[in-house]
Amino acid sequence: MPGDTAMNATVPGFAARVVVRRSGRSSAMFRFIRRNPEIAWGGFLLLVVAFLAVAAPLLGTVDPRAISTADRLKPPSAEHWFGTDMLGRDLYSRVLYGGRISLSIGVSAAALSAFLGSVIGLLAAFGAFMDAVVMRIMDGIMSIPAILLSIALMAVAGPSVENIILAITIVEAPRVARLIRGVVLSLRSQPYVDAAIAAGSSMPRIVVRHLLPGIVGPLTVQATFVWAMAMILEAALSFIGAGTPPSTPSWGNIMSDGKALWQVKPFLIFIPAGFLSVTLLAVNLLGDGLRDLLDPRLSKRI
């Protein structure tokens, strides 16, 4: 408001109060960081990686697909910070642009799995028939090792970024569904839900007002872990040749390109692997921290 500055200047007590409030807020932030170092570290590392991926064009990269036969397999140098691969493509640019693909596959698969899993979990928790049928199907899907099911899915669907996201979602959504079903079943037997039913609340209202708030915590935590799983799956799939198409650089894909020559040029594998592992560490730290913060009842992840 326009009058505020004038008031601050003329009324000393008011200005002092504003200052106290501001320092209170920043000390609250410091307290949060101090009490949740995992969230702070994970978030910080993720921001750095995300910045590198998003700002890739501004960070001295060249076209990650540009082939230059004269510059094949150059070691890291001033011109090519991470060296070049067997087609003479600049590894630094490929790793930064590859981060865009790897990160967005992770985030999209996590978001889709969280959504689909919650819908299935809620439906299963509310109908005995749905529960029996749907959860049997989920059990069946979960009995196939994640990597093999996604290989089978990719084999019929063909390599593309969209198909990887869908394949990972099909693999991971049942795990989310089982968690949400469990949470909803335990919430539903809470006295306050009985009270809401007795008070005549409608079913949609009970779901939105009384059950969803209880789901948000565990779901957020689970979604972070799905995010990490999705990035590992993408890398593994691309690594064995069932993932992103060869023209699209992703961290798994870059490692797959480098695997033939890894003994002579180890940096072709270890540089993208380092980026992947730091990102996974960040996501896992964030997940651990969020779990301690949002879901203290859950024990430490095994």
Place this chain on the structure above:
Amino acid sequence: MLIYAIRRILLAIPVMGVVALVVFGLLYITPGDPALVIAGDQATPEQIARIHVSLGLDQPPYIRFGTWIGQVLRGDLGTSISSNQTVAHMIDQRLEPTITLLLLAVLLSVAVGVPFGVAAAWKKGKTADRALSVFTTAGFSIPVFVAGYALAFLFASTLHWLPVQGYAPLSEGLWPCLRSLILPAVTLSLVYAAVIGRVTRAAMLEVLGQDYIRTARAKGVGPVAVLFRHALKNAAVPVVTIIGIGIATLFGATVVTESVFAIPGLGRLTVDAILHRDYPVIQGMVLLSSAIYVLINLAVDLLYTVVDPRISY
């Protein structure tokens, strides 16, 4: 006990049925001609026609599914597109390296994970506990194949202690075979041992807080006997469960590990099948892996009564 076992086996049937339906249905929910999906892009019209006949595409889906299930139950997993051998035969040929690798990895993980978890629970918050925590976080952040390359780079390429890649079959002697499997087995064990360690730690912490442990300590039983004879026995159920679940996960992880270390096992078979778009082989591998998962879970459930006599069915 017997009745329980039968009930558990009956309960496993719908799960396997869903798996069969998923594996079978995958080919048909995708748009386009399933024969074309199987044959790949370079297929000739004759090849496609042949696949059409072999799939029985002129018949309705439920009849095809019935025929297929009948074949699978008799152990006939179909014929590979790329090699014209039966899938069952191909799997049989590749079984030895994968099974030896899995056994070694499980032994290693249990031998490292359980004592690690016990030590972490015993000295909670001290060095062993912190080390386990770091170990777990690292295990979850380093994908299997990255760990494999790092180990191969250090112990094979640089130090030349162990062979870089390849597999020596058991028929060439136990030691050459073990030597070729040490690095892949350690690679597979990293995450698995960490998970076993965490579960052991959690289960032990619960048990160590109980009265009878204090009684045992008070009457002068030494720490090793208390930890392993009194406490670990009662913490065994979750540990056995996670070891069982882990074997199935390990089976999936062999796909990538065998590819890193060039081991001619089931994982390698799967990766080759992807490159050749050999769907029947992938189908067979998915069925096999989920059958293993279901069987191991069954075995674990039945083991509970042995591990913990208080449980009876």
